[in-house]
Amino acid sequence: MITNLKILSPSRKSVFDGIPKLSTTDRKALMIQDAKTKKVTRSFRSNTNKVGFLIQRAYFQLKGRFFKPDQFRQVDIREAEKALGLKASFHPDDYNEKTMYVHRNIIRSLYDWKPFDDDTHSNLSYLASIHSKEQQDSEDILFALLEYCWRNKIEIPAY
Secondary structure (H helix, E strand, O other): OOOOOOOOOHHHHHHHHOOOOOOHHHHHHHHOOOHHHHHHHHOOOOHHHHHHHHHHHHHHHHHOOOOOHHHOOHHHHHHHHHHHOOOOOOOHHHOOHHHHHHHHHHHHHHHOOEOOOHHHHHHHHHHHHHHHHOOOOHHHHHHHHHHHHHHOOEOOOOO
């Protein structure tokens, strides 16, 4: 049974679901390509796919989840293009769902993470019921489940 339980305030929910805000230092560090990433990006034909992949990887490293290209920050796009030696080459409309799906699988594989699936959902529901029986605060339960996902390298679902 799915309920519409309100755990976080609207502003905290927005932060939870939102794109990470990268500092200049974070942005530069996260857009650097290691050997594995260079090998992957070289295999892509389109510059949009190269930039999209690099941004998805950066956001995933910070949030453990993926975002849609229309959510990407322009400053992050420019940094990814710079890291790849490209100029004005990212076109969100050209970064399609099928490509994003492939990129997400590659990124999870690079970091040895698992996708959020029905089994994970069942496990988290069970853990939530255990925590709730201990009469823990609903926000504490949410963050315990989030910690479980990070510890077990499971993709973080949206709120």
